[in-house]
Amino acid sequence: MKRTPFFSLHQQAGAKIVPFGGFEMPVQYTGIMDEHRCVRERVGVFDVSHMGEFFVTGPNAAAFVQSVTVNDVTKLSAGAVQYSAMCYDDGGIVDDLLVYMLGVDSYMLVVNASNIQKDFDWLKSHTMDGADLVNRSDEYALLAVQGPNAEAMLQPLTAAVLSDLDYYHFTQGEYAGVPMIISRTGYTGEKGYELYFAPECADTVWNALFEAGRQYGIAPIGLGARDTLRLEMGFCLYGNDIDATTNPLEAGLGWITKLTKGEFIGKAALVQAKASGLTRKLVGLTFSEKVIPRHGYVIEHDGAAVGIITSGTFSPTLGSGIAMGYVQSMYAAQGTQLEVDIRGKKTAAVVAPIPFLKR
Numbered sequence: 001m002k003r004t005p006f007f008s009l010h011q012q013a014g015a016k017i018v019p020f021g022g023f024e025m026p027v028q029y030t031g032i033m034d035e036h037r038c039v040r041e042r043v044g045v046f047d048v049s050h051m052g053e054f055f056v057t058g059p060n061a062a063a064f065v066q067s068v069t070v071n072d073v074t075k076l077s078a079g080a081v082q083y084s085a086m087c088y089d090d091g092g093i094v095d096d097l098l099v100y101m102l103g104v105d106s107y108m109l110v111v112n113a114s115n116i117q118k119d120f121d122w123l124k125s126h127t128m129d130g131a132d133l134v135n136r137s138d139e140y141a142l143l144a145v146q147g148p149n150a151e152a153m154l155q156p157l158t159a160a161v162l163s164d165l166d167y168y169h170f171t172q173g174e175y176a177g178v179p180m181i182i183s184r185t186g187y188t189g190e191k192g193y194e195l196y197f198a199p200e201c202a203d204t205v206w207n208a209l210f211e212a213g214r215q216y217g218i219a220p221i222g223l224g225a226r227d228t229l230r231l232e233m234g235f236c237l238y239g240n241d242i243d244a245t246t247n248p249l250e251a252g253l254g255w256i257t258k259l260t261k262g263e264f265i266g267k268a269a270l271v272q273a274k275a276s277g278l279t280r281k282l283v284g285l286t287f288s289e290k291v292i293p294r295h296g297y298v299i300e301h302d303g304a305a306v307g308i309i310t311s312g313t314f315s316p317t318l319g320s321g322i323a324m325g326y327v328q329s330m331y332a333a334q335g336t337q338l339e340v341d342i343r344g345k346k347t348a349a350v351v352a353p354i355p356f357l358k359r
Contacts, residue, residue, distance in 0.1 A: 004049035005141045005202035013220050020223055021113030023050040028222040035225035036316040039188055042217035043147035045209055046226055052116035052137040053196070054109040054123065060130030061105045068126055068265055069099060070248055072258040076101040081168045081185055084256055086119070087266030091247035091273055095119050096238055098185065100170060108181075112238045126265065141199045145209065146192030146229075149216040154193060157212055158182065162193070176208035187226065189233035189359045228313050231322060234284060234354030240295055241282060241310040241324055249273055250326070252282045252354065280307065281332040284354040287321035290314065291342050293349075299325055300339045300346070306331050309340065315356065322356045323349070 002023045010017065015026035026047065028035060038044045056065055066073045071084035078101050086094040095115045100108040111119045120135045127133055145154060151162045160173040160182055170183035180197035197205060210218055227237070236242045236251060248257045249270060259271055287293065293312030298305050307327030315322045323340070331338060336351040 002050075004047055005199040006047045006049065006143075006206060009203070009206050010047065010220070015220070015222060018223070021050050022116075023113060025050060026220070026222040028224045029220050032222070032224035032228060033316050035219060035221045036228050038217065038219045039147045039190055039221055039225065039229055040317055041148070042219075043145065043149040043153055043213055044219050044221035044225070045206075045213075046144040046146065046221050047142075048144050048194070049140070049142045049199070050113035051142055052111040052113065052119065052135070053140050053142075054111065054120060055134045055136055056107045056109065056131055057105060057134075058130045058132045059105055060128055061107055061132075064126075064128050064131035064133075065099060065107050065109070066262065066264065067128070068123060069097070070253075070257040070264060070266070070270075071099070072261045073099060073101075073107075074261070078103045079169055079171065081170055081183060082256075083168070085242075085248050085253060086122070087248065087264075087270070088244060089266060089269065091249075091266045091269035092244040093238070093242045093246055093248060093251070094122055094244070096236060096242060096253075100181075100183070114239060139198070140196050141202045141205070143195045143205065143209070144186065144192060145195065146186050146188045146190045146221075148190060149213070149218075150190070150192045153209075153213045153216045153218065157208055165193075176205055178205055180205075187233075187235055188229040189235075189355065189357060190229075227311075228316060231311055231313050231324070232315055232317055232355065232357040233359070234324065234356060236282075236324075237311060246282075246326070247273055250278045250281055278329055280326045281329050282310070282324055282326055283307075283332050284352040284356060285309070285312075285323040285325060285338065285340070285349040286318075286352040286356065287323075287340075287347060287349050289321065289347060290319070291321040291347055293321050293323040293340055293342060293347075297323075297325075298341045299327055299349070300341065301331055301336075306338070317357055322352075324354070327351075
């Protein structure tokens with residue numbers, strides 16, 4: 001198991017450590033409910049240094065990224081970020097990722113921790129002349145600062161004007177004297193920023209964040225609350241909601257899948273899937289009872305299995321159970337009444353719009 005540069009700091013903060021994506025990571029500190037509310041109401045810090053960073057450079061960098069991702073890279077400009085996915089030839093998802101346009105002929109791809117080596121090997125097998133691909137994942141520490149107080153907390157220690165940074169954009173500057181990429185994206189639905197910097201500066205940045213954030217009610221946040229926060233927003237998690245057996249159209253990611261752009265890996269299969277009609281769709285489910293739906297629970301209609309839950313939790317914000325799962329397309333309309341077998345009990349569920357929490 002690998003450790004991020006913040007491992008000893010997590011231990012000092014009393015974190016419960018669990019294996020995740022090949023790393024020893026904090027799942028919680030004071031408790032998932034407390035940490036969840038901290039991010040929704042104040043500001044929290046996530047260690048996401050386990051994520052992977054690949055760099056693509058050269059005269060054919062844009063052409064290469066365009067050929068291996070489903071979104072349209074030509075719509076990016078320097079300083080912009082794009083949510084995208086990579087697909088196999090059959091349309092199954094290799095991974096979802098962020099594409100950063102650093103400049104002309106220069107991109108950074110941020111991929112999921114558990115997929116770093118798999119993604120790099122897959123990308124390497126599709127490289128073209130004039131596009132150099134390098135895995136620099138070990139060269140970056142990464143913290144996500146999320147919550148309504150994030151901007152006010154961060155601003156005093158950086159010259160970058162954070163209020164000028166649009167959603168899904170980034171700048172290169174300093175925080176607490178440390179050079180870094182400051183990005184405004186996030187996985188919680190709250191306003192937030194991601195800080196990419198050298199691992200040897202981990203203690204400096206962490207301590208500066210918590211000193212600056214003391215007056216704003218800052219707290220470290222673990223993987224448990226990260227999952228409940230992202231699920232309230234209906235954000236997909238690779239390995240649960242999307243994987244090699246799902247395609248982006250049925251996963252509700254048609255909005256990032258640009259079938260009218262040029263050729264890309266998986267396009268033919270996705271065009272065919274759309275033309276034939278999707279047989280299943282990823283939907284949101286809400287429950288009136290205080291239940292905790294889990295990954296793998298069966299979704300039923302009139303006693304017959306029609307789908308399966310991929311992610312589920314008890315929503316601290318809504319005070320009820322929520323879930324996402326794939327159902328046969330005929331049962332995917334909002335308002336459809338379904339049931340989920342939760343520990344042997346048939347529990348009523350309703351197909352609901354995603355995100356569950358409106359922002």
